[in-house]
Amino acid sequence: MDLDQFAALRTPAGASALAAAAELAGGDPLAAAAALRSAGVPGDLAAGALTQAELRRRAVGKFGPVAARMFFTRAGLEQATRSVVADRRAARLRAAGVRSLADLGCGLGADGLAAARAGIRVYGVEADPVTAAVAAANAEATGLADRFTVEYGDATAFDVSRVDAAFCDPARRGGTGRRVFDPAAYSPPWDFVTGLAARVPRTVVKVAPGIDHALIPTGAEAEWVSVAGDLVEAALWCGPLADRPRRATLLAATGGRVGPPAGHPPHTASPARAPAPAGGPGSPPSGGHQLTGDGTADAPVGPPGRFVYDPDGAVVRARLVAEFAATVEGRLADPSIAYVYADRYTSTPFGRCLEITDVLPFSLKRLRALLRERGVGRVEILKRGSALEPEKLRRDLRLSGPAPASLVLTRVAGAPTVLVGRPAEDPAG
Known part of the structure; x- marks a missing residue:
């Protein structure tokens, strides 16, 4: 979009084109362009209006309803x-x-x-x-x-x-x-x-x-x-x-x-x-x-516990994992990996918590057998400190059954490890 094209969108004709484009946003772009042209909107103006309509639709997630009145460029949005x-x-x-x-x-x-x-x-x-x-x-x-x-x-x-x-x-x-x-x-x-x-x-x-x-x-x-x-x-x-x-x-x-x-x-x-x-x-x-915090503290290190927390990305990037661990009385099982383990559940907004049912040295054969025994057919896969590709592992597991499970690919004391668990529930309800 150049200045002339943007100026055209701000004319009465441009406003009408934008209103018509908003009705067509999210549909087939070729059909939308044809509809505007058949309504007498010039090709360049129709293209600009449809682009704005699509950008406005995408911008709602960032700006809310006011996006319908705003203007955007792709890079700017x-x-x-x-x-x-x-x-x-x-x-x-x-x-x-x-x-x-x-x-x-x-x-x-x-x-x-x-x-x-x-x-x-x-x-x-x-x-x-x-x-x-x-x-x-x-x-x-x-x-x-x-x-x-x-x-x-x-x-x-x-x-x-x-x-x-x-x-x-x-x-x-x-x-x-x-x-x-x-x-x-x-x-x-x-x-x-x-x-x-x-x-x-x-x-x-x-x-x-x-x-x-x-x-x-x-x-x-x-x-x-x-x-x-x-x-x-x-x-x-x-x-x-x-x-x-x-x-x-x-x-x-x-x-x-x-x-x-x-x-x-x-x-x-x-x-x-x-x-x-x-x-x-x-x-x-x-x-x-x-x-x-100051981002320099070290969390205690120890064995996995009954619960594992996956800290929010902001916590990890800020290097506040040790501060987070203190809020849940937790520890790391590997000093270089930001999974926090605890023996009891603590409600927290700073990380997602899973209850661990099994801690296994990683073995595809052993993991596949365990999941098959439990009728697991759906898994979510989290990972930190593992080179495994989650989608490839999902295919290799050849899952079947009605039950869900959560898998965490990580290291414990430097050794490749898989945690099997489920979303934690607050014992107090």
């Missing part, structure tokens, strides 16, 4: 922050006293819109002219244009003295759409990003969840965020915004609080340190579940 994450980040900035924010590399505007909704004056800068136009249109479409303005330009040239905080989400895809793994090739480049905090102490940087810990600036808080169990991003909180060295945050897909099991309060755990006082400059707002 791929990198855009989910609204539940952006809203929580905006609330944390607002709670820290931020009133004006530079959104450097604002993309489609997901984070800028969230900050504006929170009452923060946002100045967006975007290096791609089409993306900048889309972000400005999204601010208008959501009624936030008075608090979120976007300019096309170089983020590195923006006068940050105009604001009291900065947010940067450097583009991690090249012109061909391929992922960029070298931080020096980000846009803006990594040296500019890491230097921001020296000029704007209250700086937040969105980064990929797989960021090398060696790249985390000294004194910054690194936070990993998962949504409904899906690890989606990491963020670096700098200067007075930093609260703990490492944080894992678990959010629900639709925002707000992740619901713990009935009868259990929302969970904030930090075995190594007491929680920061509520309302402090670095304290995040309530909502979701948070585990914090």
Whole structure:
């Protein structure tokens, strides 16, 4: 999509084409294109409207119903922050006293819109002219244009003295759409990003969840965020915004609080340190579940127990497995593998729990015989520290029978091991 094509979508004829395309989204694309053309919509406008309709349909998972009024590019939607994450980040900035924010590399505007909704004056800068136009249109479409303005330009040239905080989400895809793994090739480049905090102490940087810990600036808080169990991003909180060295945050897909099991309060755990006082400059707002620590603790090591926990990806990436293990009185059976074992069940939002029925040195023949004896015909397969391919193993097991089972491929004291189990149930109901 170029600027002329985008401008056409914003005309009355474009609005009519978008409305017609929305009725056809999700169906046969060739039939949809033919239907629009037969209704008198020019081919280029029909193609653009159908593309927007499809992107809007896909964007609902990130943005909710408001996606039906927004505009998107394929690359922009791929990198855009989910609204539940952006809203929580905006609330944390607002709670820290931020009133004006530079959104450097604002993309489609997901984070800028969230900050504006929170009452923060946002100045967006975007290096791609089409993306900048889309972000400005999204601010208008959501009624936030008075608090979120976007300019096309170089983020590195923006006068940050105009604001009291900065947010940067450097583009991690090249012109061909391929992922960029070298931080020096980000846009803006990594040296500019890491230097921001020296000029704007209250700086937040969105980064990929797989960021090398060696790249985390000294004194910054690194936070990993998962949504409904899906690890989606990491963020670096700098200067007075930093609260703990490492944080894992678990959010629900639709925002707000992740619901713990009935009868259990929302969970904030930090075995190594007491929680920061509520309302402090670095304290995040309530909502979701948070585990914090410094990422250097070692969990105790011992034999497998009756239960095994598979920690959430945010916990693992934040290197808070030891802190998690302390919350369930658990241990590792192999110091290099993030499965946590315990002798009794503890309800927790930070990991999934299985009850172990069997611990076997891995042997395909022995495992197949055990599952056949128990009439197991369906298995889920989890793995850490195993080179086995789950789908190949599933075929090799030649399963038949009505019963389900869970298999965990791992190592215990360095030896290839398979755990057979089932989802754990709270003995207290």
